[in-house]
Amino acid sequence: MDLLNEFGIPVIPDAVNTTQRKRESIIEAALAEFLREGYAAASVDSIASRAKVSKPTIYKHFGNKERLFLAVIGGVLPKTYADLEPYNSMIAEASDLRTALIRLTLDWTKLLLRDDILSLRSLVIGEIDRFPQLGHLWYRVSYEMNNAPLVNAITELHKRGVLDVPDPVLAVQQLVALTVGVPQLVKTLQPDLEIDDAELTRTITSGVDVFLARYRSASRL
Amino acid sequence: MDLLNEFGIPVIPDAVNTTQRKRESIIEAALAEFLREGYAAASVDSIASRAKVSKPTIYKHFGNKERLFLAVIGGVLPKTYADLEPYNSMIAEASDLRTALIRLTLDWTKLLLRDDILSLRSLVIGEIDRFPQLGHLWYRVSYEMNNAPLVNAITELHKRGVLDVPDPVLAVQQLVALTVGVPQLVKTLQPDLEIDDAELTRTITSGVDVFLARYRSASRL
DNA sequence: GTCTATATCAGGATAGAC
DNA sequence: GTCTATCCTGATATAGAC
Incomplete structure (x- = not known):
């Protein structure tokens, strides 16, 4: 008809x-x-x-249902992380490294604490045994779009003597853990718990300061 | 019959x-x-x-199935964390704080990276929308059995002038993120990836050193 | 308290018309 | 390419015997 x-x-x-x-x-x-x-x-x-x-x-x-799931989740993952790209490249050139790091990790944290992204992450983690591809994809996308450029920036700062970082890859993991990781751990197990902006800023700032206390070049103190 | x-x-x-x-x-x-x-x-x-x-x-x-799930998972959670209790109290009395912290966080990490516990954690995270009680329970058990005693120990060390920690609760979160958090993030998304003992020790040691670089009392340097 | 046997229903997947 | 109508498996939950 x-x-x-x-x-x-x-x-x-x-x-x-x-x-x-x-x-x-x-x-x-x-x-x-x-x-x-x-x-x-x-x-x-x-x-x-x-x-x-x-x-x-x-x-x-x-x-079938499996292929639908993989296509949908696998398709949305890269889009999720696409927003953050521009910030990373600015770290190496920033006049005030501490402020630049705070800004970067704060933006990153706010993105990853969004309800839709937390739900997506919980879904992927919950189905990890049945769909390990999605875990690998998430890790790879997250690493390539975020950690890797930051590793480059920090390696550059190490060469210039601004930072003293023997293992840049580990250092970036630590920076991420110190900032994003702290509130993410809370919200992953308690999605309903609200974290206000002031506390988030305080947490991120403190995390960056811990990072810099260890890795800022002694000659610059 | x-x-x-x-x-x-x-x-x-x-x-x-x-x-x-x-x-x-x-x-x-x-x-x-x-x-x-x-x-x-x-x-x-x-x-x-x-x-x-x-x-x-x-x-x-x-x-019914829901009650069975809650009874089983809610019952196994406290047992999971029960192993760690004894270590915490020794931190405040340790002669070598760095070594004691490394030992504590390394044991903690090895426990939380066990396959069965990672699976349990992924299960709880994946079902968090349908069973938020389990998320709260996990957070509470984890906090009360691990973070809280460590907060007490660090507060004590602050009073004695060994550490300089303005916010002990946040500091413990950071220590956990720096140690347990780093490999846990990897294994959560890639359970099949093996992390050998030497690398784990290196990661934990480095994490504790970052922590101490920020919070060790200046007068003791 | 525990079993066998069954009610009841929803879900994934498909045949065949258009 | 898309729909209506249907197949069939497997799920939760229970009735009733012992």
């Missing part, structure tokens, strides 16, 4: 765009459902309803 | 002990099943098989 518009003229949707739009609609609905229910409890029926699409359409596009 | 022993004499099991043993058998089997499959995918049928018990027995004991 064709749809007719208000003049009685049949509406023929553009086939390609419709297909593409349905595909995106499925991905959006699936992400929401998986985040809410987890993998096993998520139902393809619910996803079909949310996406206003029939079940066979989902199976034509993605094959 | 009664069981007969080798002399043809019927074996009448002690009713109370049998019931208790079945209950423990269910708990053990349920824990294994939940750790393997997660909450939603775990089947009460499988648990009954593993425990060599019929399904109605499980429902008589625990009511």
